[in-house]
Amino acid sequence: MRNYVLTTLLSTVVAVGMIGTAQAEVNVVTWGGAYAVSQQKAYGDTWKGEKINWINYNGGLGEIRTQVESGAVTWDVVDVLPDQVRTGCDEGLFESLDRDMFAPAPDGTPMDKDTMNKVPNDCVAPNIFWSYLAFYEEGTFKGEQPSTIADFFDVKKFPGKRGIHTWPNALIEMALLADGVPIDKVYEVMSTDKGIDRAFAKLDQIKEHAVFWSAGSKPIELVKSGETSMSLAYNGRVGAAVLNEGEKLVPIWDGQVVEEQWWVVMKGAPNVEAAKKFLVHATAPQQQAAQAKWISYGPMRKSALDLIKANEPWHHKGVNIMPHMPTREEVLPRSIFADPAWWADYGGEISERYTAWMSQ
């Protein structure tokens, strides 16, 4: 009996020890669906290093904070949203990354200068841009077609229901834009109580006509089935429906709200060196551009976007991807880049107000 116990104990120790040493893997945590597939193809299939375990999650810092605080970190690389990247880095949940390890652009520009937005801290590695935008199906409206965000809020001119999401991000910005606030003044106006009231007053105009969605696949369904005449959506979903399925959907680029998405390495990650190597690979211009072959999200690095432009048709189905890139030059003047710092400050309060507004 004692022998048996001893053997079991010993073999457990040995097994645990082997797990500890034999880990030639990287655990990459990202979002599911077509987006994860694009990453597996662009970054995973071209990667010659350690085995990659792709793990899905639904965002949020909850799990990340739990892992770091309990000291039982199992994730290595995580794909995170802009507000999380700031809060998480401030709270010490992510490793800080040596800026010199990343590949420069072909013309020698260092990576941090090659991104289209400001790099917020030392924890991040560039990933993609995506956007919230309005869209409709061809043939929905007779005569004049909607072309601006103001049209989305105008149910008299363009009748029918409107699909909007169940959280306030991007909606506040769009409402103010539609109400005539100039793009560069939007966050200034949003920082005042009056400005928020103004945004909600604008939202009131479509409230009676609103159908609320929370899953990213829903807007396409809403518009195609005719339940709503227009909807807001993630640009990648609209792009996929048009490019992959041949749907006749028309995105309204005016007033789109562009969001960033970053890579980070978990503090105390079990495979920290492999994780960093993987990020160096995934953030190289070539790989960043390759990602857009599979889904219409904009690479964060300018040099990657240039690569796509020069090599159209870039989409894997042999069509041009640039018309669906949220960061192409033509649409930038009427786009808002979401301000994560503003949302970090006011997001909680606005979410409460939006929830109350939604269910009244």
Place this chain on the structure above:
Amino acid sequence: MSTSPAKPGGPVLTADGTPLKTSLERSLKLSKLRALGLILPPLVFLVILFVIPIGSLLTRSIDDGLSNKVLPKTLAAFERWDKTSEPDEAMFEALYLDMTAADRLDLSKLGTRMNYEKSGWRSLLKITARGLNRIDGPPYKPAILQLNKRWGDIKFWQSLGAMKDPVTLGYYLKAVDLKYDGNKNVMRVKKHNRIYQMLWWRTFLVSTIVTIGCLVLAYPVAHLLATLPLRLSNLLMICVLMPFWTSLLVRIVSWMVMLQQNGVVNDSLVSLGMLHDENRLAMMYNFTGTVIVMTQILLPFMILPIYSVMKTIPPSYMKAAQNLGATPSLAFIKVYMPQTVPGVGAGCILVFIVAIGYYITPELVGGKDGRLIGNLIAYHMQNSLNWGLAAAMGTILLVAILTLYWVYDKLVGVDNMKMS
């Protein structure tokens, strides 16, 4: 074991000369230890899975020690301040000293915490912390004001009042749409930010409707199950259990297919001419959807306890009642139904308790006005990271359930409850 002859007045001894009392105690102690050893695994299990998490839940929900740890001098200066005049140099000096001494990580965690009291604290602390090294000595007030003019906004200073004590009820207040003002008086939050009272009420309402709905649907089914001939009742039992064994998500998605605007139900009603195409019913992504789907999902929890009680009621009772002159319905009401009360009680309490903390169904089908308190708890755990508030809400939920259980015990008696 033989005892030596008792000496009058002396203790009774065992064979080896120790007093019988001591020997008995020793052997009792040993068997007690053995018993303890046997229950040790479940005990450890209980401590790890219940006592520790619930304890940490309770502490999280009232802990507010961070502000005192990071800003002791500032809070002391705040106490001396009259809360209405413009903050003076002494307060800014205290702030400067606290912030330069503070750990960077603590400071950003505190920023998150303070932002719950007043939006804007997070960036204010961050910007200030970044600029501190540019300040080279007193006077601190103009220097800090220059870093960010919001420091001149008295509302930020006043909000410190809600955080000055290391133990707070602030999260509990927040969970019912109340808050502390600068003098720690309780007041209501701004009108258009009130959501929690409404959500508590909605959660209670949904749970009640679902419980009643389950009872109404389950009672006849359970009765059928208990009275049909075995062959038929087995078939019916499978019909009850099949959905119970089916994945929750599958059941929810099938309801989506059925109930959405262009779903099976609406399409059939329109094609039958009972509904105009423009007036399709909104039965999904709202309150109605949550109630319908939750009722179906929780139905087995009502059927099974009622069935198990009904099964034990001898059919001869009903016959006896009718022999004695009762009509079938009177016999059912006077004789049969009272005997099913333990099952009904168990079913109701089971369904209500599960419903009140329900999360996944309302998340998927709740849409604009069918989401419950459980969804807000998850939101604060995963997204806003306001774990204190999530813990306070969880505690309120726990207390509500325990109260309910207590009331039930007083009214019906827990001993009367039959789960199976």
